[in-house]
Amino acid sequence: MTRHHASPTPLASACSLISDALSDWKPTASAAGAVVICATSVALGLAGPSQAESLQRIFAPPTAAERKAVLDVWAEPVAPATRWTVEDSFEDDGFRLDIVSQRVEGNRHFSAVRTPQDYRPGQPAPILVLNHGGWDGIEGDWAFELVDDCLADFFVVVPSFRGEELRIFDDTYQSTGEKSLINRDVIDVMALISGVVDNYPGAQDHDVSAWGYSRGGGVSLMLGIRDPRVDRVVNVFGPTDVLTYPDMINGVVGHLRGEEVSPYYGFPGTFVEAYYDGQTRFEELRMQLLGGSALHFADLLPERVQTHHGARDTIVPVGNARALDQALMRRSDMITSEYFEYRFGGHGALPGLDQRATRMLCADR
Numbered sequence: 001m002t003r004h005h006a007s008p009t010p011l012a013s014a015c016s017l018i019s020d021a022l023s024d025w026k027p028t029a030s031a032a033g034a035v036v037i038c039a040t041s042v043a044l045g046l047a048g049p050s051q052a053e054s055l056q057r058i059f060a061p062p063t064a065a066e067r068k069a070v071l072d073v074w075a076e077p078v079a080p081a082t083r084w085t086v087e088d089s090f091e092d093d094g095f096r097l098d099i100v101s102q103r104v105e106g107n108r109h110f111s112a113v114r115t116p117q118d119y120r121p122g123q124p125a126p127i128l129v130l131n132h133g134g135w136d137g138i139e140g141d142w143a144f145e146l147v148d149d150c151l152a153d154f155f156v157v158v159p160s161f162r163g164e165e166l167r168i169f170d171d172t173y174q175s176t177g178e179k180s181l182i183n184r185d186v187i188d189v190m191a192l193i194s195g196v197v198d199n200y201p202g203a204q205d206h207d208v209s210a211w212g213y214s215r216g217g218g219v220s221l222m223l224g225i226r227d228p229r230v231d232r233v234v235n236v237f238g239p240t241d242v243l244t245y246p247d248m249i250n251g252v253v254g255h256l257r258g259e260e261v262s263p264y265y266g267f268p269g270t271f272v273e274a275y276y277d278g279q280t281r282f283e284e285l286r287m288q289l290l291g292g293s294a295l296h297f298a299d300l301l302p303e304r305v306q307t308h309h310g311a312r313d314t315i316v317p318v319g320n321a322r323a324l325d326q327a328l329m330r331r332s333d334m335i336t337s338e339y340f341e342y343r344f345g346g347h348g349a350l351p352g353l354d355q356r357a358t359r360m361l362c363a364d365r
Contacts, residue, residue, distance in 0.1 A: 055249050058272060058282075062243065062290050069283075070291050074226050079105065081191040084199055087173065092144060094118045095152075099140060099168055100199075104191045105184070107177030110166040111192050112140030112158040115200065117147070126207035127196055128154045128361065129189055129223070129230075133214030135179060135263075137165030148354075150362035155203050159192050161185045181267045182292040185219045190227050205229050209361050212238060214316060214347065215263075221294035221324075224302045232304040232336075234357045237313055237347055240320040241295040242268045243286075247317065262315050295320075298327035304336040306360045308353050310345025336360055 087099040087110070094117040101110050116125045128151065132138040143156040160166035162177030162184060177184075189210075197205040209232040212220035217238015224233040242248065242264070251265025252272055261269070268289060275285045290296060305328060309321035318341065325339035338360065342350045 055252065055272070058275070058285060058289070059243060059248050059252075062286070062296055066286055066290055067296065070287055073287070073291075078187060078190070081109075081195055084195050088168070088171070090141075090168070095144060095147075097140065097143060097168075099166070099171075099173060100195065101173070102191065102195050104162070104188055105177070107162050107175065109162060109175045109177075109188050109191070110160050110173035112143050112166060112168065113196060113200070114143035114156040114158075116154060117152045119202075121201040123202045124204055125202050126154050126204050126209065126365075127193060128156045129193065129208065129210045129212075129220070130156060130158045131185070131189065131210060131212030131216030131219040131223075132158070132161075133212070133216050135164070135215070137161075137167060140166050140168040146358075149358050150365050151358060154209075155196055155200060157192055157196055159185075159189050162188055181288075182215070182218050182222055183288070185215075186222045186226055189219065189223055193227070193229060207231065209233070211357060211361070212236065214238060218292065218294065221301065221305075222292070222297075224305070225294060225297045225300045231302045232361060233302060233306070234360065235305065235307045235321075235324075236350070236353065236357075237309045237316050237321070238294075238307075239264055239292070239316050240324045241293045243289040243293045243296065245317070245319065245323075264316050295323055295327060298324060299331065301328070303334050304360065305334070306336065306338040306340075306357060308340045308342070308350050308356070310342045310347060310350060312345060313347045315347040336363070 081102040081104045084100065084102045087101055089099070090097045096115045096119065098113045099110065100113055101108055116123065119125070128146065130142055137160055138158060140158050143158050146156050160173070160175045161180070162175050163179035164175055166173040166175065193205070193208055197203045206229060208229045210220035210223045210230050211234040212218070213236045215238070217235040218240070220233050221235050221238060221240065224230045248265065248268065251261050252269045254261045255266050255269030256273065271280070271285055271288050274280045275282065294301070307321050307324060309318045311318050321339060321341065328334055328337040331337070340356060
């Protein structure tokens, strides 16, 4: 798109003066940096060099101190969930599906729990968490769909995430609380796993798998990083890096301009807006972004990880999966580290995904 200006903007004039002043001599690194910031400001249509510079600082690689700060926060104890309640139950072909609720951080959180086929209390069984994508809640009967191979022997749980609906047939259950981007979703799921272990005799707290799509893929990865009970992760086109992804600044600038952008850029953009509006501090913003970026904690993922991504995905760029795959390849302790890229795949159905995921989840059992 071509832009027309009746006269140079003050910012463009300032950048031009800097460039002219440096044209006859070899600039220092700091001077060259100033030119880059000015050029970035003009190219992206930002308010001024200070905003361009702040974006470069916001999306800079994390320091060791920042990573430690995030890990320290994650290590802090979370108040245990309370008021576990079975709201309703359904049965189908030897499976029971319970709609359950509990209080997590003051919010009422609804989930679906499918028992193993012909479950008997005390019967040992692993747990599989299904983490959905999008922001509009989820259908609880999704849990009924995973019955192939060993999955019929799992507890399969479907969290709604806070602020969202759990829908089951003709009924809707509304979880309370403010919607989150990955961080508090993970807290909700960790509380759900604890609730299942406490209330279903035989549910194994040392054998938990997470399988998620899009946003839920990011949740599954972060769950594997933050919860030592999780030993297998299936990530389907989930975001892995909202901090240092190469095109993140451009996407966030589009959001700041009011353009329609993917949620992958839009949600970090809302965090940046809150920072510019004075609602959060710089350090808090950095922790928000880093805390939702599994790539920067790939060394803490469990030893079994499988990732799927479509090469033509326009929602979450495929570079997220490629970067994670490269990071996991550098580890020497992985039992399973598989990456499947689908040449013609987008942000939707990927042929053969279910069979590959089931094979990984059922291996060595």
